[in-house]
Amino acid sequence: MSADPHFKRVAIIGLGLIGGSLGHAIKRGKLAEHISGYATSDATRKRAIEIGFIDSAATTAAEAAKDADLVVICTPVGALGAVAAEIEPHLKKGAIVTDAGSVKMAVIRDVGPHVPDGVHFVPGHPIAGTEQSGPDAGFAELFDGRWCILTPVPGADRDAVAKLAAFWEACGSKVDYMEPRHHDLVLAIVSHLPHLIAYNIVGTADDLETVTESEVIKYSAGGFRDFTRLASSDPTMWRDICLNNKDAILEMLGRFSEDLSAMQRMIRWGDGEGLFNLFTRTRAVRRSIIEAGQDTAAPNFGRDPTHATPEKK
């Protein structure tokens, strides 16, 4: 990719964790002369200006997108269609429109019809995030070393795709290409299912009558606390993902449940060998993830051990 990653004007619609981090990464890499931003909440727009990851805040998405060479829609997936419809008449000839949504088939379905001739729509998805949300959650390093998946539609402009790829690389990402349908299946297992299971177990624990909530919290270092991180992600974002990647999620949930029943049976019948074999082969996956640079090898994710006693800090 030797395309030029620079843009004159970038518009970021949605100024939360992803939009904010993108603004910071653009500033760090000096990738745009001007960043305009829009968020539905007045407080968020103000805060984004204060922090400085956008240069100007617009009061509508259309105004932010006007004159932009690159428009990145970073709202929850369910809002993408409405944003696209609103900005449609204001898009500049030759502009690139992309997004950061965690599902791609639904985004293409919702945004596609609102892309005017001469504007290039290239759906994208940076596989990066934290459990936090809002304009203060973003930081420039979020995309460093993480993959960004582009899912260009048939007939997409090759130069536009190359330029967007160069842009994400300049933001720290490694870029990959995928069919939209395959993207949605991959994400269902690496991201959607883990989050749903985390939400589910936290809900199960919260509902118990035999174990109190205070006990769950006190003894959460036994493993439970790891799940609560994912289960504290943005509810709107996750609702929209569930509603827009239904088939792939139901497929993965079905497989997971089947496997869980098999494990339940091994426990009921005391199949120690079967359990041992399962618990052994999963170790190799962790090792590969660490070797691929996608997680830290430090025990407990390298959590600061002193967090246990905040009063010491």
Place this chain on the structure above:
Amino acid sequence: MSADPHFKRVAIIGLGLIGGSLGHAIKRGKLAEHISGYATSDATRKRAIEIGFIDSAATTAAEAAKDADLVVICTPVGALGAVAAEIEPHLKKGAIVTDAGSVKMAVIRDVGPHVPDGVHFVPGHPIAGTEQSGPDAGFAELFDGRWCILTPVPGADRDAVAKLAAFWEACGSKVDYMEPRHHDLVLAIVSHLPHLIAYNIVGTADDLETVTESEVIKYSAGGFRDFTRLASSDPTMWRDICLNNKDAILEMLGRFSEDLSAMQRMIRWGDGEGLFNLFTRTRAVRRSIIEAGQDTAAPNFGRDPTHATPEKK
């Protein structure tokens, strides 16, 4: 608890993550004049001496336990009965025997019959750990700020219980008391179920034909990688827990599966409101865990962002 936490001689049977960390914590707090240790593997015993978290390595558990004022059995739960039977004839009058097992009913069943008159058996369980195992995995701070649950049996010697509590506090723990049966139920939800679910989802992902293992690894930052940490814990330890806390685990698995079916139904029928409500209430649990000092508030557990690109280090 104003009991004296010091012991003349401590024996640690099992020199992995927990036994090793305990040795380090005893050294840090100067809580014993001598620590004898035993592990089945010759290499582990040698390594423990090299690292220095024990003072002498015995070639049998019996030899390690001889003359000890405190014997802490830190083996997987399935080995506890055999260790207790072996050390039984060698235990000193007045000695305290305890363990660090993640189930307590089965430990009482297996160890109880092997405790001679005049020896005090006080089952215990420090709720602390990492995904790593072996003698090199231990460190003195593991128990700092974490809870240690003691489950004394009826008629237990009060001085022995108080002394063991003072000892764990001197190792950095906060001490709590519980009925053994209730302990096993609490641990089933805060520790056993999370680990089993993590093992299960990693297994499900590993079995897919439609998504490659390399894709799962590359894009694991989407959430999946968090589960692989728990799923890389010691397989023997977890097999033994499953075999020895069957009823409580099956009860929790049953509830989890029921809730998962309800969520699956919400996804299938597009119940956005139901999903949003579930995803919202789980956030409060995370907040409470952080307030209780049981996890870090730093995004992504405070993982070093540069771990993404190990070549930079």
